Amino acid sequence: MTALALDGVAHAYFGRTVLDRVVLRVAEDEIVALVGPSGCGKSTLVHIAAGLIEPLRGRVVAGYRRHGMIFQEPRLLPWATAEDNIAYPLRLAGVARGERLEKARRAADLVSLDRRDLGKYPVELSGGMRQRTAIARALVVEPDFVFFDEPFTALDVALKRQMQDLVIAAARQARFAGLFVTHDLAEAVRVSDRIVVLDERVRGIAGERFVGLAHGARDDAAVFAAVQSYLKEDPLFRHLHETDERRIA
Numbered sequence: 001m002t003a004l005a006l007d008g009v010a011h012a013y014f015g016r017t018v019l020d021r022v023v024l025r026v027a028e029d030e031i032v033a034l035v036g037p038s039g040c041g042k043s044t045l046v047h048i049a050a051g052l053i054e055p056l057r058g059r060v061v062a063g064y065r066r067h068g069m070i071f072q073e074p075r076l077l078p079w080a081t082a083e084d085n086i087a088y089p090l091r092l093a094g095v096a097r098g099e100r101l102e103k104a105r106r107a108a109d110l111v112s113l114d115r116r117d118l119g120k121y122p123v124e125l126s127g128g129m130r131q132r133t134a135i136a137r138a139l140v141v142e143p144d145f146v147f148f149d150e151p152f153t154a155l156d157v158a159l160k161r162q163m164q165d166l167v168i169a170a171a172r173q174a175r176f177a178g179l180f181v182t183h184d185l186a187e188a189v190r191v192s193d194r195i196v197v198l199d200e201r202v203r204g205i206a207g208e209r210f211v212g213l214a215h216g217a218r219d220d221a222a223v224f225a226a227v228q229s230y231l232k233e234d235p236l237f238r239h240l241h242e243t244d245e246r247r248i249a
């Protein structure tokens with residue numbers, strides 16, 4: 001079953017084509033990472049896929065029922081507590097308060113947010129807790145698809161690692177498919193089943209690789225070895241190596 005299909009998607013800003021004839025499928029339960037150097041169109045593509053930008057040409061077919069979205073900044077409502085922020089999508093959907101809060105607490109448990117922190121306002125939370133709150137808000141609607149747009153880029157290395165584990169665990173537990181934008185190849189190897197490489201020279205997808213590691217076997221050493229082998233031996237990743245100065249590996 002296909003959770004998401006992009007067919008011949010094209011987009012341009014002020015007449016400059018950024019994406020052209022992009023074809024991409026995401027299967028049910030599959031997490032696909034979109035990687036590529038800065039400016040190659042990753043965010044544009046994920047925004048089109050999520051329905052936030054209308055493509056110039058082509059179409060997006062959503063096979064999922066409900067989706068969540070996690071951005072680089074948590075984008076929380078400053079005047080609402082963590083709990084009310086998490087429950088907000090349910091409020092918009094007209095869910096009764098009791099059920100809303102119960103679901104918000106369950107989503108908070110999924111991302112290991114402490115119950116004691118749920119009554120705090122965003123300004124009282126650490127950066128990690130704010131991002132956990134944003135993840136819980138995406139998961140509260142029980143999505144079967146989640147869009148991630150560089151969600152952990154602003155976090156420090158240890159926290160980033162924790163959040164990646166959390167996504168992997170949540171994806172397995174809640175069984176959602178996802179499209180995960182990152183410029184960090186190590187992150188792509190850790191969280192995804194398949195890595196799709198964007199290249200601005202082809203205005204779209206240059207190629208893809210399945211991550212041949214079992215989910216339980218993605219420790220630091222295995223991820224590092226996979227990244228090194230992609231960068232050194234696989235021509236598909238050469239332009240990442242050459243052009244992305246923000247690369248971590």
Ligand SMILES: Nc1ncnc2c1ncn2[C@@H]1O[C@H](COP(=O)(O)OP(=O)(O)OP(=O)(O)O)[C@@H](O)[C@H]1O
Nearest residue numbers: 013014018036037038039040041042043044045183
């Ligand atoms: N709203 C916009 N108006 C004009 N140009 C834009 C707009 N958004 C993106 N672009 C341009 O389109 C290209 C692709 O941008 P996009 O943000 O999709 O790339 P990206 O791969 O996500 O980059 P990064 O990794 O730096 O976030 C870039 O050249 C960017 O400058």
